[in-house]
Amino acid sequence: MGIELKMPALSPTMEEGTLAKWLVKEGDTVKSGDILAEIETDKATMEFESIDEGVMGKILVPEGTEGVKVGTVIAVISGVGETAPAAAPAAAPAAGPQAAEPVNPVTVKPSAQKPRAADPAIPAGTNMTTVTVREALRDAMAEEMRRDPRVFVMGEEVAQYQGAYKVTQGLLDEFGPKRVIDTPITEYGFAGIGAGAAMGGLRPIVEFMTFNFAMQAIDHVINSAAKTNYMSGGQMRCPIVFRGPNGAATRVGAQHSQNFGPWYASVPGLIVIAPYDAADAKGLLKAAIRSEDPVVFLENELVYGRSFELPELDDHVLPIGKARIMREGKDVTIVSYSIGVGMSLEAAETLAGEGIDAEVLDLRTLRPLDREAVLTSLAKTNRLVIAEEGWPTCSISSEVMAICMEDGFDFLDAPVLRVCDEDVPLPYAANLEKLALIDPSRIAAAVRKVCYR
């Protein structure tokens, strides 16, 4: 009788992976603890370890196969093994010390969107290449580090580990340990050291493994970085970038799933950026690093692995504080940012099939917020919905609604609606988590409502 070996899930968000290499062949005797294969996710290569004893039977999935779904039978072990379950993955490299084991998104969904509206900041006719958001962020940092010797990166696991989410991959090799610095797990301390280094004339990029842990450091982000220029009468600057993943990931529970955009966006003296696609991630991160002001740069773990078109430009820098029309439409405006933009575009496609032509506006920068872009789109469509992966109370949605009331009242043909996460700490159970988070169908439903359909 044989024991089926199944493609393991190596992270909370993994749905599929590449079977990079078999380390055993058919007929080999294997025992518990032997490494059978290497499996690649887009975050790391993991070793797949046997927990059974026996003889390798048929290998069903040859090495080099990409996109192998979790749970697929990849081989069979026959012989001496008792009735044992499938092999278990051995995590390699070892689990990080942070409570949150960084998870890996393999969420390269087939793009449901119709061709996106061109970014006016990118010259027409520019060649495009396809990259993931993760690569775009890494390239932005590498380019700025080549350009300015004052720029350095510090954070947990950014150097030798190559980044908890692989965003800093390769930077240590190119720039060395002086400029790519592993810190102890001590957010408050290294956020303060980063802010002090910025005051002392350097250009730090401080990576938080996730923004959930930046709560420990929020005093330095706000009291030290954001207020310094004002309190010193413009004398002492703090040009620093605090960056890392923000918002809900998958199945990591309440303490690791939160959108801090509204928190930081309420603070004068900070720039807050939350890009969606790769071109914006790169162009805005480069702008953030060059800015003389402190920047909170909010990424999204679930988007890291998604591929997008990126203009092939030597120096792709985008303006901070400018929203962007991602999809033109005439009937209704959907305002969003970060991961919500993808959902809004999906909702817009669904609505197009129903005869509703939705415009999707990506805010990109949360502070300063591009009021003009919101109002211009509203003046055109007269109806507006905000989609935000985050809590509704005191949110970016509340702010956009206030802008519509204050300066767009005469444009409105229907009340503005917001689609946010449920007003609860994020639950762990898969079904409850799904219920708590926004999705394209809820956005579409809100759009129908403001269109009185």
Next chain:
Amino acid sequence: MAKPATTRNTPAKGPASDDAFALRSLQDAHLANPRYAASDDELLAFYEQMLLIRRFEEKAGQLYGLGLIGGFCHLYIGQEAVAVGLQSALKPGHDSVITGYRDHGHMLAYGIDPKVIMAELTGRGAGISKGKGGSMHMFSTEHKFYGGHGIVGAQVPLGAGLAFAHKYREDGGLCLAYFGDGAANQGQVYEAFNMAALWNLPIVFVVENNGYAMGTAVTRGSAETHFYRRGTAFRIPGMHVNGMDVLEVRAAAELAFAHVREGKGPVLMELQTYRYRGHSMSDPAKYRTREEVQEMREKHDPIDAAKAELLKRGTSEDKLKELEKQIRSKVGEAADFAENSPEPEAPELYTDILVESY
């Protein structure tokens, strides 16, 4: 009852591996030769600086009483020897200094114009922060004085960051980061100790132990009241220094700064000092006796001691009187300037929030 578990002692080793000695070595060197051999001119200069701080702070207290200074105002009276003794051994414009909210003395000791400090205290447009910072938030990047921070303990990692910048640029500078015995119980201080030692940063951590964290006596708030020992867990050598004698402070500073400049990593100095006034202007100081304060003032005052030493060395009474007069007039000018300068223009409300326009 269970027997205590046997502890495994590290075997006795020779002096070369005596870790405890390494951590004590600066202190031992200091005790061997505790006072700086100042020339008459140097001592006079220290006296002058300490007296300037004293008179400035007395005037600030007066202006607070008149309602010209608002909010919180923390005076440095009694602690003058610390800032003067330490900073006289630094290179202004090269080495960085950062402190908490009790910052007037450190600024004056770094040669910053008393006028713009006093004008900041009165919230005037001519103040060093254009009147937008106030007593607790003053900076002079020109002098490499980095504040002036109102959050207790925040200046310690910020100081480590300044030290990080010195090391990164390889400019040979160091950072002097002051904090109080109260801030010494903040967690972020130890996060900074750890990284500063781990990365060998050129920083001198200075605990100004004035005996009270606001109204809480050190013994009521600290399990380990010998603050200079608190670096041992991070392999940071400690020094315990009499902060009421400017020459002892200066001697200790020489040792500590040399250690740091040789690339040997951070030093933690505890300066035993005393503030005569309340924690802030609104503090009735009921937590200590009048006798305690009087005892310190009469027997341990750093300025009286320096004056006595100057007289003993042969400086004339007249010369010191003349100096006192000059300082009073300098402080008087600063107060007049601070009182008569206009408040910031209303549009200043909206400037300096961000550096760039977006």
